[in-house]
Amino acid sequence: MPAKKDDALFGAIARFHGDRPWGRTLDAGTGSHSLGWLLSREPAHLTAVTGAPSRQTALEAEYADSLRPGDQIITGNWTDPTLLHGETFDVVLADYLMGAIDGFAPYFQERLFGRMRPHISGRLYMVGMEPVPWSGDTEGKRIIVEINRLRDACILLAHHRTYREYPRSWAVTNLEGHGYRVEDAISIDIIYKRRYVDGQLDVCKRKLPYLRDRRLAAELDRHIEELRSRGLHHLETAGPIRFGSDYVISATPR
Numbered sequence: 708m709p710a711k712k713d714d715a716l717f718g719a720i721a722r723f724h725g726d727r728p729w730g731r732t733l734d735a736g737t738g739s740h741s742l743g744w745l746l747s748r749e750p751a752h753l754t755a756v757t758g759a760p761s762r763q764t765a766l767e768a769e770y771a772d773s774l775r776p777g778d779q780i781i782t783g784n785w786t787d788p789t790l791l792h793g794e795t796f797d798v799v800l801a802d803y804l805m806g807a808i809d810g811f812a813p814y815f816q817e818r819l820f821g822r823m824r825p826h827i828s829g830r831l832y833m834v835g836m837e838p839v840p841w842s843g844d845t846e847g848k849r850i851i852v853e854i855n856r857l858r859d860a861c862i863l864l865a866h867h868r869t870y871r872e873y874p875r876s877w878a879v880t881n882l883e884g885h886g887y888r889v890e891d892a893i894s895i896d897i898i899y900k901r902r903y904v905d906g907q908l909d910v911c912k913r914k915l916p917y918l919r920d921r922r923l924a925a926e927l928d929r930h931i932e933e934l935r936s937r938g939l940h941h942l943e944t945a946g947p948i949r950f951g952s953d954y955v956i957s958a959t960p961r
C-alpha cells in the first residue's frame with residue numbers, strides 16, 4: 708500500500724458516486740481506513756471482509772462504537788465459493804485488495820473480479836496502485852525504490868508473502884473481460900513523505916525476528932536504520948517525493 712494519498716482517492720469515489728444511495732455496501736478487502744470511510748457514508752448496511760482473523764478482531768474493537776446492528780466484519784477468502792453466497796450489494800469497494808491477494812490467494816488475481824461479480828447489483832469501486840518501477844531517475848525516487856526492495860527482501864526472508872500490485876490498464880482489461888462496463892477512472896500521483904519511509908522500514912524491522920540467521924538479521928537492522936536516516940534526510944532537505952500513481956476505477960456489471 709502506498710503513501711496516504713487515499714483521501715483524494717476516496718474523494719474521487721465520492722464524486723463518482725454522486726447522490727446515489729450507498730444502500731447495502733461491501734468492503735471487499737477491509738482495513739481501518741476503508742471501513743471508517745464507508746461507515747461515514749452511512750450505508751443502509753455494511754459488510755466488511757478480511758482474510759485475517761486478527762484484522763477482524765482489531766477492527767471490531769476499533770469500530771465497536773460505530774458498527775450498527777446488522778453491520779458485520781467477517782473473515783473469509785474470496786477463493787471460497789460459499790463466501791457471501793447469495794448476497795448482493797449496491798456498492799462494493801475493493802480498496803487495495805488486488806495488491807494484497809497474493810498473500811492470501813496466490814494466482815487468484817485474474818479471477819477476483821469474476822468471483823465478485825454476482826455480488827454486485829450496483830457498482831464496484833476499485834482502488835489500486837500502479838506497480839512501483841524498479842528504478843528511478845532522481846535521488847528521491849531511487850530511495851523509494853531502495854526502501855521497497857528492502858521491504859520485500861525482509862518479507863521474503865521471513866518466509867512471508869509480498870504484495871503484488873497491478874496496473875490500471877490490466878484492471879480495466881480484466882474488468883471488461885469479466886463483463887463489467889468501466890464508467891470512470893482516475894489516476895492520482897503518489898507523494899511520499901516521512902510516514903511512508905518510517906512505515907515501510909518498520910515493516911522491515913517487524914520481519915527481522917523471523918530470520919533464523921541472526922547475523923544477517925543484525926546486519927539488515929543496521930542497513931534499515933542507515934536507509935531510514937538517508938531517506939528522512941532527503942525528505943528534510945529536498946521535500947516530498949512525487950513518484951508513481953494510485954488509481955480508482957468505477958465499474959458496473961453489464
Ligand SMILES: C[S@@+](CC[C@H](N)C(=O)[O-])C[C@H]1O[C@@H](n2cnc3c(N)ncnc32)[C@H](O)[C@@H]1O
Pocket residue numbers: 708735736737738739740741742756757758759762783784785786802803804807808809810811812
Ligand atoms: C491491504 S488491505 C486493504 C486496505 C484496507 N482497505 C484499509 O483500509 O487499510 C487488504 C485486505 O484484503 C484482505 N484480503 C486479501 N486477500 C484476500 C482474500 N483472498 N480473501 C479475502 N480477503 C482478502 C486482507 O486480509 C485485508 O483485509
